[in-house]
Structure formats: C-alpha cells, structure tokens
Amino acid sequence: MVVLIFGFFTFNAQVNMENRGIEFGYGFLSQESSFDVQFSLIEYDGSHSYARAYLVGLLNTLLVAFIGIIFATIIGIIVGIARLSPNYLIERSAAFYVEFFRNIPLLLQIFFWYFAALRALPLPQDAEAIFGVFFLTIKGLFVPRFVWENLDIFFYSLIAATISIVVIRNYARKLQESEGKQLPVFSISIGLLIILPLLAFLIGGVSLSFEMPVLEQIATTSFKYNGGLGLPPELIALTLALALYTATFIAECVRAGIQGISKGQKEAAASIGLTPNQILKLVIMPQALRIIIPPTTNQYLNLTKNSSLAAAIAYPDLVLVFAGTALMQTGRAIEIVSITMLTYLSISLAISVLMNWYNKSIAIKEK
C-alpha cells in the first residue's frame, strides 16, 4: 500500500514535470553557485559550486546545533538540580525560568533575541571593550584571535596529559578495588592538564600571542573591526534562543530523573557514611542518567531541527543557504528539498545512534 501511494506520487510528479518542461537531475550541484554567504567555516565564495554551498550550510547548521546542545545541557542540568534545591529562592527562580521560556514560541524568542539585541547593542564605534579585549556590537562579537607558534608541540602535550589521566584513573580504580585506598584523581588530573601544556610553553618553544580586533572607519558613520575573530550577531542570537528554550525541557528531564530515584537509595547511601557529594555522584546520578538520557535525546533532536528557524534572522544555515538561495537560483525544488530532508534525517539519526550507544553503556548490565 505504502509503495503504491509512493509510486503514485512519483508517477504524478513525473507527468506534471514533463507537462511543464521541468527536467530532473542533480547535475546543478557542480555548477558555479555565484552567490556569497555571510559566514562560513570553510573557504567559500560565489565561484565555488552548489555542492560546496551545501557543505557551508550543513557545517553552519552543525555548528549552531553543537554549541546549542552544549549550552542547553549545561543550563539544563544546573536548572534541573536547582529546581530540587531546598533553598526556596533558588527553587522558585528555576521554576519561573522553566515555565517562562518553554511557554513562548521559539520563533518569537529568536526574533526577540535578535532584534532586541540589535537595538540594545552599541554601534562598533561606541562599543566599550569588555575585559579590555572583547567587543560586543551590533555587528557581532569580536574577540582576539590566537596566533600560535609550534602549535603541534602544544597538542602533543595535551594528548600526553589525556593519556596519563586515563592511566592514572585506571590505576586508581584498581587500587580502590584491591586495597580500598582512594586517590585524589580529580586534582591530579587538573594538575596534569595544567602542568604538561605549561612545560610545553616553557621548554618546547610554544608561544601564543593575540591578534586584537582593531576598529577601522569605512565611512563617516560606518565602522568595522579588522583582524581578530568575529562572531555574527545572528549566530549569537540563534544559539542563545535555542539553548535557553531547549534547556527548560532538559531541566525537566533532569528533575524527573533525579526524582525518579527512590528515597531509600539516598538514605541507604547516607547510612553507610557517604558524603552528600558522593551520594549524588556514586548513587543517584548513575541511576538517574538512565531515566534522563532517552528524553534528553529527543530534546537534542528538537534543537537540531529547530535550528532551521535560522532563516528568519539571516543566519546562513542549511535551510537558508541551500533550501533558500540555492533553490531559488536553480529552481530545482524537488531535488534540493529531498537532499535537505535526507540531510536532516541523517543528522537526527546520527544523534540518536550516538545517544543510544551512550544510553546502552550506562544501562544496567545484566550479568
């Protein structure tokens, strides 16, 4: 039945396209795109192909989804735990945040952060430096760019630090299992992470300098920043809106997860003399995570799909660049929309697979 319906639509589309003289094909992907994009992670201009424009959009979508997920998770966990705080003020303000942000449509929030921020932020020439190095202006956030020398040695030191941390953790676990001794793994890890790169700086000849953004005048009242790293306000507004919105749902997942653990677990843990921190880390969280992960996966997927609202505020994501400009310039609606749909499907499936894998790794292992 499904195949028949699908076949009917395909057949119909073919007949209609033939009647209207539209040709079907993906050849356009290798043609010159001849439009520019405001913000790109890879080198791109109009002389590149549509395929590359697609890649630009895809990377921008992944970027905003990645940053959004990280911030949403951090805010979500903090707010979720705060909602269970015995402190009335903290608990109430967390509840207020959740109820406020999750009950306003996301598109409105995106507009709010974008246009409110645009109106509230200063023009480049009026901007005061934050901590002497950041400039937050209507044209974006400008931060110093790192200029590295002997970057590879720095990387090696980081890798060395990571490996030694893993080794020490394994050793500490064995030590605890065989002799019951506990090593301060956390402070040792931090120490390693600081000392090894520091050594690289001192001995390995790694040096780091900053390239500061410099204001340049391009007309009587028009200014821009030269050098440094510029983040467009569209990216900032979109990430902010997505993270704050999704965090409310994640916070509720976290709260539900923690509340889902029976009181007896906590009391039993306390009765064998664990500290409150240890109770949360060793008893509550490992069990709560099993409840938290599946609904949180949904939220990650939602955030990724919601990032397509970027088109409304000119952030050049996949929908704006590829399903927007490229579709318009080529007129190949069926081809481009199908590619875009498949892309979102693949991203979502990839996130699902990753989260399911993580979920499995923390699930109860029945032996």
Place this chain on the structure above:
Amino acid sequence: MLTIKRGKKMYKYIKRITSFVAMFAVLFVFAGEAMAKKSKTLKNTQKKGFVRCGVSQGLPGFSNADASGNWTGVDVDVCRAVAAAVLGDAGKVKFTPLSAKERFTALTSGEIDILSRNTTWTLSRDADIGLTFVGVNFYDGQGFMVRKDSGITSTSQFKSGISACTNIGTTTELNMRDFFTSKGISYEPVAFEKADEVVAAYDAGRCDTYTTDKSGLAAQRTKMKDPDAHIVLPETISKEPLGPVVRQGDSVWEDIVRWSLNVMIEAEEYGITSANADSMKTSENPAIKRLVGAEGELGAAFGLDNEWSLRIIKQVGNYGESYKRNIADPGILPDRGPNQLWTKGGILYVPPAR
C-alpha cells in the same frame, strides 16, 4: 478439495492483478485528459469564478494590502486586468502573498495561475524551471541605500568590509556579488527571508547599506522610522525587467496575460483612459476602435468576447493611470524614468494589438 483451494487462490491472484491494472488505467486516463485540454487554466478560472494571482508580501506601489485587505499596486493591476478580461470583473481576483523563495514553486505546482510579484525576467528562470515570462510591466535596476550621515554619496566610496542587507532568493544576491567582486571590495552579505526583516535589521544599524531593486528601495524607505535619514545612491548596477509570469505549457493563457498587459500600455499610447473608453468607440482611428472592441475580432483568438480589452481599460485603466495611482501619487517614484512610453522618451514599447 485441493483443486478448489488452488482455484480460490488463482481467483484471488487474478483479482489482485485486475485491480492493479485498473488503477494504472485510471492514472493514465487522468494524465491523458490533462494533456488533451489546451487552455485548462482559462477553463478552470472561469469555472472557479476568480483569477488566482501570486503577489508580494507587501511592497508599496507594486502589491500591497491596506488595513481592510484591499490589494493595490501596478503588479496587482495586471491580475485585475486579466480578471476583467476573462471574468468581466476586475475585483474577482484571489491574491496569494508569496515570499521570493516560494513564488516559483507556487506557480509551477498550480497553486496560482499568474505570478505578478516584481519578478526579474532572466534567461535561466524563463528557460530552465517551467516558467514563461509574458512581458515587462516595470523596468528597474538594482541600487543601494545608505544612511545620510554616513557621508556616502556614491558607490565609488564603498570600502572593503562593508555589510549589505538584502533578501534571499533574488537576483539581488547575484548582482551584489558581481558588483563587489568586480570592484575588488570584500563585503558581508546579510540575507533575510522576508523584506520586513531586512528593513528592520538595516534600520537598526546591522548593515551599512541595503540593496535591492531601486523601486523596492524607494518603496521600503517610506516604511522606515525616519525616511529622510536615508538616501538611495544614484548608481544602478543591473538591469531588472520586472514582469508577470505564467506556467509553461498553456500558450492560450500565456497570450491572455501578455495581451492584457499590452492593452494597458497601448491604451495609454492612444490616449484611451478609464474615463473616455466608452466614447472612444466612435473614434475615427481604427486602432483605437479595435482596442475598445468596436472593430475586429480580437477576443476570438483567446476564446473571449470582443469587449475584453474595453473592460480592462474601463475597470483598471491604462498603464499611465495605474502608474500614477500606485507609484507616482504616493511619492514612491514620481519620475517615470524608463517606464515612460517610447513616444515620450521612455522604453515602454509593445507590439500592436491588431
């Protein structure tokens, strides 16, 4: 026993096959019917009783809805002219506001029958994606708007790093790249989906310049907080012939839309207005008599009566009246520039209606 079972199975099998065949037969009948009728669009329009017209989401002078939902503008008048010609009433139009991105899909998918939405006629659009442009109802070109206090008075003062706000999915994006690249200026394109957001972002100071068709700049300027704080630079960086579009494959409908527009322009040429159209029936000039339906059989070729052109002129007016009412009087572009008749120094020149 066994043979009966087998017979039943066979019967089921045959039943299934016949239903498959019947289904495909139905499909082919539908498809065949669709190809057989020539002016399906005209027939459908007359059956529905209104013309389905795609317009912009609000561009003063071209297609703009007032508070009570009445659409006005020169693009709107093209659709009204077609409605007057085929249905006898210029009011029988259903307008569908479309974004630049949606417009061609809406037309090719059959959601609308005319796209009259300040759309630039280009080779790739005409030839590649199942559309046919029927003419030009406004000769435009892309320009730049800047804030007056920026001190910029010409595009030659643009410097690298300038940020430019515009719409996505328009020829504007391509022209902008051609312009800046040929001048060796690096720029930051900030492209929005809707015109209102472009204006809001430019007005807030996000961009140093706002670029689109000059008529669009003039129209959007009237929407800004302080219109006098902005100027449109004199340079024009592209040719933008704007005109109505129809689907490929219905040549009769295409002709109706083309000649509805041409009649408006030719009526101005011969001095026929909505006020004097009836009295022109007794004119000495056969060309005028043909236009008001007093001579010849011009409508027959489209399957229309002979007064179709008279109704256009009476109900919508000639091109000059439409321009004055929609663009000149509201102060958008008082000077007709190239959109003047060829007899008066412009480039409006249409084939004769005979």
